[in-house]
Amino acid sequence: MAIDRSTAATATPLAFLPKSKLPAAVAWGGDAVRYVDQRELPTEVRVVSARTVEELVAAIASLGVRGAPCIGIFGAYGVALLRRTILDDVAFATAAARLRAARPTAVNLAWAVDRVLAADDMLAEAEAIHREQEAVDAAIARYGLELIPERARIITHCHTGALATGALGTALGVILAAHRAGKQPTVFIDETRPLLQGSRLTELELREAGVDAVVQVDGAAAFVMLRQNVDLVIVGADRVARNGDTANKIGTYSLAVLAAHHGIPFYVAAPRSSFDLATESGADIPIEQRDPDEITTIRGTRVAQAQARVFNPAFDVTPHRLVTAFITERGVLRPPYGESIR
């Protein structure tokens, strides 16, 4: 189980392999904002053009566009588009406010809309927001790349790719960088119940990028560590507390315990914006319980009786002592996290 391969890879180029064949998650289209409709994935990869405020709002509200950074970029381009198509100032302000409120819990959306509204050249500002996200993801990938051995065998969980951030992705960005640098990673993807982001999104992104990837049920991760010579686990984060405790998709804590048991490093790739210095530890993070239907039905098909009781936490909290390192756009953070995170 020991990693006996060199991790010195600072000189490898970042992109000598072709990029993904998938269309961009979000893009400026001149007279529209283009996006991949995520509700159709993975059965269909469909690029949709949103031209009116109704179409922009519907794309966000229906979860056609999802992932906090991705929604922010979409909203930014959306405002720039509306400014070009709605000449009346009052009508434009009303439309921008509707777009800003399309998904109240998405703080990135309101932040991005406000930033674009305050700019003289709105399209340039939207493009700047997109470029900044790309720069953050690229920096995470560059720092993370050095932690990935040649021919690394990796387990990842949930989805942390382009369809979520609108750029390279976080944990998936590190894997894609390793692939483009010719390190030939093999990735075991947890399907990630209940919402199956692993089998629906991560599998698609990795395969389209040419990465060697296989999907497994979440319960198989331990056995894969034992029998498949896994080198490392890498995941994203919803929120990191000041002490390094990490909230992420349900199943992450399990992976962290299993990695520790098998002597495998457990990495968390997350931008600085995910670190919440106002939260002291994981004990201060409330656990959201989600709809039981996510477990009793799968994409509309019933798999348990409707009367079944369900325990469906949206995420879990991994104690900081199980995290080998955090990979951020400013560098790799090691314990003690109380200091390195500050």
Add this chain to the structure above:
Amino acid sequence: MAIDRSTAATATPLAFLPKSKLPAAVAWGGDAVRYVDQRELPTEVRVVSARTVEELVAAIASLGVRGAPCIGIFGAYGVALLRRTILDDVAFATAAARLRAARPTAVNLAWAVDRVLAADDMLAEAEAIHREQEAVDAAIARYGLELIPERARIITHCHTGALATGALGTALGVILAAHRAGKQPTVFIDETRPLLQGSRLTELELREAGVDAVVQVDGAAAFVMLRQNVDLVIVGADRVARNGDTANKIGTYSLAVLAAHHGIPFYVAAPRSSFDLATESGADIPIEQRDPDEITTIRGTRVAQAQARVFNPAFDVTPHRLVTAFITERGVLRPPYGESIR
């Protein structure tokens, strides 16, 4: 996480609470063999009467009846029924041979059919086979009961109940015995991907029996151990090697590691017939890879692209050092298993 409740429960009665409202998995019906059609579960609980050799064979071949002991009991009653309805000896022998071959991999089926064929009173022999299974399951439940504290909080995986054994069940039998003895267990059921036996079958059996039970995704087990004060894990076994290494549904090994990490006992309930003394250790158990469609589709609904590569082992192997004890019909086996199993 420590268990501070009494485990002394030898004097508690086994059955002062009402039994399950579910119909029997298999039963003699006079002019038919009755069974619960497991393909319809959990959406519909339908009792079917098989009267002809065609209906008996179809019930087994279509997986309407499943679970090795359950198939054996069904086959035993089936032969007894055919002897009553087919007067011609040659025609009867042909029909019995067809029934015996309905599912070639089910060794219990051939064994039970042969045993009934060799008996003078075929129905009495079939009933004896059924009663013997009930006695085995009851003995496992009785020994297991003593390991279950009052108000125990339990995690279980897959399905080990009446629908599989035709009697009380193994791990589920222990839980049901604890419930009937008034110990008021709470059970967290792993849904058990890929085939969801936990949410489809275990949930149904426990709820119909009045047990406090909730379903969770497999990835939630670790977080449930950490935050929900879990007392123990109990599972069944497909096959136990001479040294105690245990093959069981994929996800079992993960649970065992997580239980060890949290200081929680990990019990395996299995009849003597599951102990394979010819297999020295888990390394000698070949791992069957199952159909990728089990992961890329769920009950006919596509959840990953058809081109997705899949790693789908049917079961995993838990090293004996992670098993706190085996619960058998002859008593509770403790380490060192090399001795106790022999």
